[in-house]
Amino acid sequence: MRYRFALIRSFTLSAASGHPAAAGGRTKQESLPNHADVAHLLSDVDWELLAGPVAPYGDWAVENREEFALVGAARLAIVKQACESGKYNAIVLLGGGEPGAPAAREIARRYGIPVTSSAFSQMHVASMVGRRFSFVDLAESHSMHIYDLVLQHGFADRCASIRSINFPHSRPRYDAAGRDLHEEKRKALRGEPSAAVEEAVAAAVEAIEEDGADTILFSCSGTFWLRPFVQKRLAEIGWEVPVLDGLSTSITLAKALIDLGVDASGLVFPGDHPRRWRRKRTF
Structure with a gap:
């Protein structure tokens, strides 16, 4: 099976910010941070780099809990669109703090698509x-x-x-x-x-x-x-x-999940109306 990945950035900043995450007319290889370090891992992958949401808190990189929560929620619509497109068999969430990752996994599980993230x-x-x-x-x-x-x-x-x-x-x-x-x-x-x-x-x-x-x-x-x-x-x-x-491990783990034929447990990420449900959860 050919790997088809959507690599989704955490956020997008303006060109005026001077940040590497700023929007610009660069190739996907130039826009993917540290591409040279992971090029060998992507050699057998058809991949696209999707822009993250425009940072709603300001024109700087995400760093604290508030900022992670804001971009995490904003990224979910991009995750859902990627899943609905039918173009990808895995999603790799970029960003070390993996904003929105649990909810992204919940969304993607409905489509049988594994999601990996950095931490x-x-x-x-x-x-x-x-x-x-x-x-x-x-x-x-x-x-x-x-x-x-x-x-x-x-x-x-x-x-x-x-x-x-x-x-x-x-x-x-x-x-x-x-x-x-x-x-x-x-x-x-x-x-x-x-x-x-x-x-x-x-x-x-x-x-x-x-x-x-x-x-x-x-x-x-x-x-x-x-x-x-x-x-x-x-x-x-x-x-x-x-x-x-986080980037190399996320790419590698996404391949492993595809090869294993699994995405996420329906008991951890249940759908809206599961056929079976538990009366009790223990710790």
Whole structure:
């Protein structure tokens, strides 16, 4: 079976924002963050990159609970349209904080379409390759959203820590000059020293040595570019530790669900009028 994926962005910003998520006349490969890192995973996939909803809170990247809730609700209509189109056999929700993911899975299950998302995919893969994982995150408010996702997905006993490198998104009343992840990425790709790389490596080492992590994850899509740099540096200093990111794990898990012929349990995501229903739910 040929894989046919809709990759749906979390949000869309104006061109004036200067953010990579801004609308623009670029190819889908140019518009997909870190495409070079996942091109081999998409080589056997017919995929489209769907624009996310226009961010209703302002012209900056999502970071806190309020913003995740707003774009999550707004993205659901795009998920439903993708399912109704009949063009796709899986949906990959972009964005490390996976806004709207549970409701998106509920919608897609009606069409027999699996949905994967970043935190969900990373934590499940991490549980297969190790016992305890740590997230490297970018900001305090974002870390609390990830904390909630760890609990939501039932991985509190497998998460060793969430360590922040404090590179918040630029937003009103905060100027990211000097702590701009996008500029740090450009430096790293040019082969120049990058404070974000150094601090992410330090956070990963501390997670391993102090928190007991055996696998390293990244919580925000804005940090996924750090994965190969951190993986290389950890290997160089002798730590044989898997380093994951949400995009590659989401794509891989979507393929696995298609190959298994499953999407989501109807007992977790029941339809409007299920033929069988439970009188009791236990914990």
